[in-house]
Amino acid sequence: MIYCLEDDSSIRDLMIYTLTAAGFEAAGFAESTAFWEAVRTRMPQLVLLDIMLPKEDGLTVLKKLRSDARTRNIPVIMATARGSEYDRVIGLDLGADDYLSKPFGMMEMVSRIKAVLRRSGNAMQNTVLEYGPIRMDPPRRTVSVNGEEIILTLKEYELLHVFLEHPGIVFTRDQLLSLVWDISYAGETRTVDVHIGTLRTKLKEAGELIRTVRGVGYRLESI
Secondary structure (H helix, E strand, C coil): CEEEECCCHHHHHHHHHHHHHCCCCEEEECCHHHHHHHHHHCCCCEEEEECCCCCCCHHHHHHHHHHCCCCCCCCEEEEEECCCHHHHHHHHHCCCCEEEEECCCHHHHHHHHHHHHHHHHHHHCCCCEEECCEEEECCCCEEEECCEEECCCHHHHHHHHHHHHCCCCCEEHHHHHHHHHCCCCCCCCHHHHHHHHHHHHHHHHHHHHEEEECCCEEEECCC
């Protein structure tokens, strides 16, 4: 999911149309209130963020994203007025991953998004993930709870990695099968339930953070 925070409705609609046509799931917002509500419900893969916005400007939104542990690693591409070098420098200093100068072409936008997602995906593979008492160290491929190392199978590890990267997000059993076992896996969704059960047991008290969402799937409970 890509979120576009842009107050110009014609530009926003074109961005959403282009992203959808390029195979992305996307949602647009005219101001920050609706954007923050959406973030609380579902974390985006990437945010396209205009600087000039009503109420909260884009730089303020970026500061908030980077100051919150749940959102600080979400890639952000800033949209700035052409020739506004100051805004670009400030945005990059605050943690923006890239910028687009208005007016920009839609194909350039898609290209920049794909490049940033590739870079962030590679970075996340080597980023230590900590959530409550759980600590995952991907470079060493270790997991610990309250400092005690936990031995997981490959699939248990990959399931936990999905949850730690997306706390608070609900995943259906089919989505977890696709993400962890790959889309061609021919097993039944019961396989997910079995692995979630053993993962919870191994995580001990931290296993309670993995919640069942009745009729839907599972999520890592927000702290």
